[in-house]
Amino acid sequence: MSAIKRDKQALARRVAQDIHEGMTVNLGIGMPTLVANYIAPELEVLLHSENGILGMGAAPAPGQEDYDLINAGKQPVTLKAGGAFFHHADSFSMMRGGHLDICVLGAFQVSVHGDLANWHTGEADAIPAVGGAMDLAIGAKQTWVMMDLLTKKGQSKVVKACTYPLTGIACVKRIYTDLCTLECTPKGLKLIDMVEGLERKALSELLGLELH
Amino acid sequence: MINKIADSIAQALSGTKDGSTVLVGGFGTAGIPSELIEGLIETGARDLTVVNNNAGNGEHGMAALLKAGRVRKIICSFPRQADSYIFDGLYQSGKVELELVPQGNLAERIRAAGAGIGGFFTPTGYGTDLAKLPNGEPKETRLINGKHYVFELPIHADLALIKAEKGDRWGNLVYRKAARNFGPVMAMAAKKTVASVHEVVALGELDPESIVTPGIFVHQVVRIERVATVAGGIKS
Numbered sequence: 001m002s003a004i005k006r007d008k009q010a011l012a013r014r015v016a017q018d019i020h021e022g023m024t025v026n027l028g029i030g031m032p033t034l035v036a037n038y039i040a041p042e043l044e045v046l047l048h049s050e051n052g053i054l055g056m057g058a059a060p061a062p063g064q065e066d067y068d069l070i071n072a073g074k075q076p077v078t079l080k081a082g083g084a085f086f087h088h089a090d091s092f093s094m095m096r097g098g099h100l101d102i103c104v105l106g107a108f109q110v111s112v113h114g115d116l117a118n119w120h121t122g123e124a125d126a127i128p129a130v131g132g133a134m135d136l137a138i139g140a141k142q143t144w145v146m147m148d149l150l151t152k153k154g155q156s157k158v159v160k161a162c163t164y165p166l167t168g169i170a171c172v173k174r175i176y177t178d179l180c181t182l183e184c185t186p187k188g189l190k191l192i193d194m195v196e197g198l199e200r201k202a203l204s205e206l207l208g209l210e211l212h
Numbered sequence: 213m214i215n216k217i218a219d220s221i222a223q224a225l226s227g228t229k230d231g232s233t234v235l236v237g238g239f240g241t242a243g244i245p246s247e248l249i250e251g252l253i254e255t256g257a258r259d260l261t262v263v264n265n266n267a268g269n270g271e272h273g274m275a276a277l278l279k280a281g282r283v284r285k286i287i288c289s290f291p292r293q294a295d296s297y298i299f300d301g302l303y304q305s306g307k308v309e310l311e312l313v314p315q316g317n318l319a320e321r322i323r324a325a326g327a328g329i330g331g332f333f334t335p336t337g338y339g340t341d342l343a344k345l346p347n348g349e350p351k352e353t354r355l356i357n358g359k360h361y362v363f364e365l366p367i368h369a370d371l372a373l374i375k376a377e378k379g380d381r382w383g384n385l386v387y388r389k390a391a392r393n394f395g396p397v398m399a400m401a402a403k404k405t406v407a408s409v410h411e412v413v414a415l416g417e418l419d420p421e422s423i424v425t426p427g428i429f430v431h432q433v434v435r436i437e438r439v440a441t442v443a444g445g446i447k448s
Contacts, residue, residue, distance in 0.1 A: 052239075052393050067241035068388045070241055089397045096320075129293075132314070135317070135336045166339060
């Protein structure tokens with residue numbers, strides 16, 4: 001395969017292309033955090049952090065860290081003018097109540113129907129930890145996943161049915177990956193775009209799934 | 213005269229009983245009532261059920277409470293962290309029970325207790341392993357207007373330990389930035405709420421339009437020192 005994969009930064013840039021003026025967005029811990037770097041500065045996009053911040057800004061300058069002002073990943077951040085603080089029950093009401101436009105999350109697996117598995121490997125000796133993953137998955141108007149398409153062993157992480165424990169059912173709308181962008185529809189997977197050098201048929205074979 | 217200002221942490225926490233359920237505020241570096249957790253260890257109370265977002269890290273605070281063998285059960289959303297080794301060891305050897313709750317359900321179950329709600333239906337967790345009771349039985353579910361919900365019960369507590377920024381002798385509180393996190397909902401849900409503050413102010417000094425936790429939810433206020441950073445936050 002001669003496809004040129006999107007690296008993490010390119011993938012973050014691709015996700016950011018679909019975030020528009022006036023949207024309220026929650027970026028999950030890990031790779032989704034990078035998306036913030038590619039949202040055009042002239043856009044007024046409100047970033048939500050589930051620990052109780054709306055209007056989150058960039059990382060502070062060295063020495064200016066305030067450990068009362070951190071994001072969900074527990075890293076110091078800043079607040080934009082007009083930003084607000086609130087308690088946890090209000091913060092999760094913003095999610096569960098459908099007030100957020102978009103939530104971007106990482107994933108272990110996503111099914112063609114939009115089922116999401118991203119909180120637990122299910123291994124017997126693993127200590128489970130869920131945080132806000134289940135609330136985020138079902139809360140926003142649209143949940144997007146951002147991940148590499150294949151596992152290190154080359155298996156597709158977009159699957160017919162998830163084998164890892166579920167985070168939410170039929171909650172994912174879009175899947176942004178290093179090779180393609182997919183949409184989960186009632187009819188199945190719809191191809192939005194793919195990287196240069198990749199063909200529809202080859203992608204379908206990699207996925208082991210039909211594309212519509 | 214109503215005076216909720218305690219002279220010391222020991223005084224504020226006196227009477228803490230074995231077997232208590234204790235809500236502990238804080239998320240990450242923000243809003244952890246470390247001094248009150250140390251005070252709880254000093255009380256000697258055992259067999260505790262502790263409710264917190266995490267299960268402690270490093271050797272201090274919650275981790276020290278766990279290490280001292282005072283905790284029977286922990287209810288939290290995210291126990292696993294890079295340095296949560298004290299919890300990890302206790303959990304893996306079966307010495308502490310874990311009830312894992314999605315973070316928003318945790319906040320809402322605490323809020324429900326404070327608000328006098330007998331339970332609620334939430335979409336979070338539907339169809340997942342966390343929609344099961346500790347005995348493995350599925351939790352009650354209901355289809356409402358075409359959407360699936362899981363029934364969740366409130367979390368009531370005997371004691372809440374929270375960290376605020378300023379308080380007055382009636383127990384009115386304001387918080388600082390993201391350190392607010394669980395404080396306001398936890399304050400409502402316990403029979404006794406103890407808040408640490410960096411500043412005790414006179415009645416009327418807190419703008420009534422901006423008071424976040426009205427004093428009715430707070431029973432004891434204790435002043436603690438702040439080691440401030442350049443940006444004004446507490447040193448982590």
